[in-house]
Amino acid sequence: MVIERLKEWKGWQLAILSGVLLGLSFPPLKLGFLAWFGFLPLLRALLRERLIRGALLSFFAGLVTNGLALHWLIFNIGAPLHITTASLVAASLYLSIFWGLFGFVFLWLHSRIGAGLVLMPCLWVGLEFLMSLGPVGFPWVSLATTQTDYLPVIQLAEWTGIFGISFWLVSLNSILYDLFIVPRSHRLFLLREVSLVLASIWLIGYVRLATLSNDDQSKRVTVSVVQPNIGPHEKWRPENRDEVFAQLDSLYLIAADSQPALIIWPEAATPAFLTKNQRRLAQVRNRIRQTGIPLLTGTVDWGLSDRKRHYYNSVALIHEEGEIPIYHKNQLVPLGEFNPFVRQLPASEDLNLGHYARGKKMTIFELGETSFASIICFESVFPRLVRRLTLEGAEFLVVVVNDGWYGKTAEPYQHEAIVRLRAVEHRYPVVRSANTGISAIIDKSGREVATIGLEEAGVITASIIPAKGETLYNRLGDWIVFLAFLSLMHIGVRHWRAANS
Incomplete structure (x- = not known):
């Protein structure tokens, strides 16, 4: 199995591999499918490390991803090379801080309550949201951008915005990783789950495209x-x-x-x-x-x-x-x-x-x-x-x-x-x-x-x-981010109560 072969790789090699897969999934290469499994090497590296080293590996994976996705910053003809190089380095370092935080919290959830993989989509969506805030917010590298060549997939944005697409992608990665590490007797069930997660989004998208109503031609x-x-x-x-x-x-x-x-x-x-x-x-x-x-x-x-x-x-x-x-x-x-x-x-x-x-x-x-x-x-x-x-x-x-x-x-x-x-x-x-x-x-x-x-x-x-823009996302905004934070807080409070009971 692929995951078994990755056991021989060192942590930094796995982090680079994830960074390359995810970095290349951004336009214009039309390789968005790489994001469906791009986290697997990083997960393999994280789950054999302690908190601080895991956070550093995740930060490193983010550095590679952001460096590849945003490499064009260095070609800005409006500034000298040393300024454009500094802007690429600064942007990559800043965004990779969120990746490092992801690795740290993911490992904490996994080691303390065994819920790292389950809560991984909530954690990622929460951090992507934070990445978009403030005067230096930069949601350009949202995972949703990797899927824009797949018209049925991005129809999900009508209900959830970009964070719902990111949630789906990270969920797919989490289930795929589970598929490779569980005993063979459980793999058939997880294979069905992976197929359902992957196929459902495409099916829903195709149906939605087919049923989009004709607007008022007047x-x-x-x-x-x-x-x-x-x-x-x-x-x-x-x-x-x-x-x-x-x-x-x-x-x-x-x-x-x-x-x-x-x-x-x-x-x-x-x-x-x-x-x-x-x-x-x-x-x-x-x-x-x-x-x-x-x-x-x-x-x-x-x-x-x-x-x-x-x-x-x-x-x-x-x-x-x-x-x-x-x-x-x-x-x-x-x-x-x-x-x-x-x-x-x-x-x-x-x-x-x-x-x-x-x-x-x-x-x-x-x-x-x-x-x-x-x-x-x-x-x-x-x-x-x-x-x-x-x-x-x-x-x-x-x-x-x-x-x-x-x-x-x-x-x-x-x-x-x-x-x-x-x-x-x-x-x-x-x-x-x-x-x-x-x-x-x-x-x-x-x-x-x-x-x-x-x-x-x-x-x-x-x-x-x-059109009036009367979609679920338009009415409720980033509700999926609210639910993600709520889930993380609920698990955190439960763990704190259990530890102090």
């Missing part, structure tokens, strides 16, 4: 997405600004030929503070006046507060006249758009680790009788932020993005895959406009209706059907 809205494919450095050079606006205008006119209800430009599309630059704003509004089609565009913006000028990464809905509704990005990129350590380390302000201020309000845009929300780039990996916007009335979601900093690496593929999960969670369309790709129009099942590939300029147009 609410159909046509949208056009523009992908200009302009390098992030070239855009802001003074000699290129007129050319950039000319290209955006040309693509706007191509999109207008399809007579959509809305045309979308990507994150920071214009090399100007568009809402403050009257000349550029007049150019845009003149074009909108000619076509009658409003424009949603990413733009940098500024505002005064406490007698200081604060800069924002924003998205604005522009009509031919009138007030311009605008959304300022709420969830900024740590060490890219803001410095989370500037208060503790004032000297770090000189390192230029980000200069944007955080927006504090949610914005719901109106488009005729339809309401929608728009978020910016990194924000799309935070399901709770999208849920808040949906509860406030958004009937579809627009994501404006600039992944051009990372070129043809794994980053834009992973980023686009994550957005598909948002569509399933709320059963409404998601429209993604990226500067250099991947732009996509995604339906409520998470299926791509239209796309533009990496480093291509173009326009895609499709009809979408807005």
Whole structure:
């Protein structure tokens, strides 16, 4: 048996093997099935170690997983190599702390009450949730992302969000490990259990896809997405600004030929503070006046507060006249758009680790009788932020993005895959406009209706059907995380009482 052969491997070798399997399961390699058994070598290593050494091995496995999944951080063309290398190391180390904690608590549960494998899914989901919190939260590497190539599997997100998919994956790993270590007489039962866990999620997904109701066709809205494919450095050079606006205008006119209800430009599309630059704003509004089609565009913006000028990464809905509704990005990129350590380390302000201020309000845009929300780039990996916007009335979601900093690496593929999960969670369309790709129009099942590939300029147009996002996940949020913590607390209290009785 495979597990028997792994007995000869050293703990650090098993940790590396798990890290490689799980790291390679992330897009774009289409190897998501590796996550179905990727924890097995690590479990083999943990269950023969003591608490501290087990925690270190788990930390090491996390370091390999995160290093592989996030290797693209080192290719950021917006920063020198020593900064991008430091960001990869820092992100991997930070996220691996949660892996180390997983190994420690797992072994404690196993050694004290023999419930490590049983509670392993609850423990993992709880730690994944904690990984997503705070100003340096980073749910990008949720195990759910590994399954985005399997459309039936991700339908689970409608009820449980991403943490339910992670719970299913870790449960599968736990049962598989049990299958390999129990006596032969018990293996038939566990084999049936593994088959049931694996097959049920696919069957439920296929049935759900087949039974998704047809929405109210009278609410159909046509949208056009523009992908200009302009390098992030070239855009802001003074000699290129007129050319950039000319290209955006040309693509706007191509999109207008399809007579959509809305045309979308990507994150920071214009090399100007568009809402403050009257000349550029007049150019845009003149074009909108000619076509009658409003424009949603990413733009940098500024505002005064406490007698200081604060800069924002924003998205604005522009009509031919009138007030311009605008959304300022709420969830900024740590060490890219803001410095989370500037208060503790004032000297770090000189390192230029980000200069944007955080927006504090949610914005719901109106488009005729339809309401929608728009978020910016990194924000799309935070399901709770999208849920808040949906509860406030958004009937579809627009994501404006600039992944051009990372070129043809794994980053834009992973980023686009994550957005598909948002569509399933709320059963409404998601429209993604990226500067250099991947732009996509995604339906409520998470299926791509239209796309533009990496480093291509173009326009895609499709009809979408807005929806209220009335799913179980939308109503109850991360209820599965609450149950996971409740289960862990219940077992902990029972053990404490037994130890003190």
